[in-house]
Amino acid sequence: MIIDVHAHWGPWFFTMDVGAAATNLAVMDRYGIDLAIVSATEAIVYDPERGNRAMADVLGRTDRMLGYLAINPRRLAQAERDLAELLPTGRFVGVKIHTEYTGSPIASPQTREALALAAEHNLPALVHTWGATPLDLAQACSDLPRLRAIAGHMGADGWRHAVDAANSVDRLWLEPCFSHTEAGRFAAVAASVDTRRLLFGTDATLIDPAAAYGAVLAADLSDEVAERVAWRNAADLFGLRVRPAGPAQAGRAAAGSSGSVR
Numbered sequence: 001m002i003i004d005v006h007a008h009w010g011p012w013f014f015t016m017d018v019g020a021a022a023t024n025l026a027v028m029d030r031y032g033i034d035l036a037i038v039s040a041t042e043a044i045v046y047d048p049e050r051g052n053r054a055m056a057d058v059l060g061r062t063d064r065m066l067g068y069l070a071i072n073p074r075r076l077a078q079a080e081r082d083l084a085e086l087l088p089t090g091r092f093v094g095v096k097i098h099t100e101y102t103g104s105p106i107a108s109p110q111t112r113e114a115l116a117l118a119a120e121h122n123l124p125a126l127v128h129t130w131g132a133t134p135l136d137l138a139q140a141c142s143d144l145p146r147l148r149a150i151a152g153h154m155g156a157d158g159w160r161h162a163v164d165a166a167n168s169v170d171r172l173w174l175e176p177c178f179s180h181t182e183a184g185r186f187a188a189v190a191a192s193v194d195t196r197r198l199l200f201g202t203d204a205t206l207i208d209p210a211a212a213y214g215a216v217l218a219a220d221l222s223d224e225v226a227e228r229v230a231w232r233n234a235a236d237l238f239g240l241r242v243r244p245a246g247p248a249q250a251g252r253a254a255a256g257s258s259g260s261v262r
Helices: 020-032 041-045 050-060 076-089 109-120 133-143 152-168 184-188 212-217 222-237
Strands: 001-009 035-040 065-070 090-099 123-127 151-152 172-174 242-244 260-261
Touching: 001 020, 001 041, 001 151, 001 222, 020 035, 020 260, 035 041, 035 090, 041 050, 041 065, 050 065, 050 076, 065 076, 076 090, 076 109, 109 123, 109 133, 109 222, 123 152, 133 151, 133 152, 133 172, 151 152, 152 172, 184 212
Parallel strands: 001 035, 035 065, 065 090, 090 123, 123 151, 151 172
Antiparallel strands: 242 260
16 A cells, blocks of 8 residues: 655646646556545646646546645635635545745745644645755644644755654654655654654656655665555545555555555
């Protein structure tokens, strides 16, 4: 069983052949990913109203993807309307906040309000982090008692700050996807934090999952920790009912599915 907690659907503004849901599913099949939690690229970089609704339409046609509802912290009234309309579909299980595309740092008043909105709806928030910003996200978790947050990219080149952040609160999770990963990065994090706070994320379809797989494989995790990273921690965080059909595979193989999600 493998759950990817950081994935995207829709075309990017880069020169790459992505966009169709079939592309997502083909990538998932290639790497044995059972379930991906995805956000609409359009909703993140341009128009959350249209993008979130397009995402809802796609999610209604597959049982292998669940959604993040993208929130622009500068358009919170729209976010509240989206939550009211789209959460009842049962296909959205979290919110996505990209601080750079929206020009809204984690410590800004508007992003704090967006995180409070996620906490109010009991939705985990996947937040773009880079450099030292995981520390700001940890502070938000400390200030907002119901907030559960995922530090997207676990701070990227600031992963050491992510370690400090995750060790300072018990409601912050880390996932490893990063386009310029360095050797030993995930292994060092896994050895330094509560392994119940580690998730598997790839940034597909923007980045090929091979990058995240390589980072996890190189960490040489124990079977127990590999299983937590692969799916168990994600299932707990998002309240998913899973039925693993065999031994956990994440961190052990990059092909073949070992379970199902319902």
